[in-house]
Amino acid sequence: MSREKGNFAEKRAISFLEDCNFTIIETNFYAKKLGEIDIIAKKDGIYHFCEVKSGLDYEVAISNLTAQKLSKIKRSVDYYLQIKKIDTAFCIDAIIISDDNIELIENITI
Template structure:
């Protein structure tokens, strides 16, 4: 996927979250040598670390969320919490953006 398409999907995801009353804390947080957290949002005193996946259809997008990617996200979240000195409730979510809809999958690491 091109960077432009990825950026557009992230913008759609941010608007979607804002419509659901999430407060956007950060976008594209880069954790040294670990990876990137696409969106960090807050709702009801819970931090949501969101990975955005997009494709023309839901199945293709969700299949891009691999165990390796989840492992990198978990390490990046831990790095973020340590760096910011936060002891907060949080979850890791996926936002699936396809040509027809946007789907929020909360707490995907259970």
């Protein structure tokens, strides 16, 4: 996917989260040699580290969420919490965007 399409998908995901009463803390957090966290949001005292995936349909979008990608996200989250000195409840979520549909899948690492 082109960077332009990725940016558009992330903007749609941010709007979706804000409509669902999430507070956006940070976007595109880059952890050296580990990876990137697309969106960091907070709701009801819980941090949500969100990976945005988009595609022509749901299956294409979600198939890009691989075990290797999840591993990088987990390491990036650990790094973020460490450098920001945050000790709080959190979860790793996926936001799947296809056509006009947006779906939030919470706790994808369970």
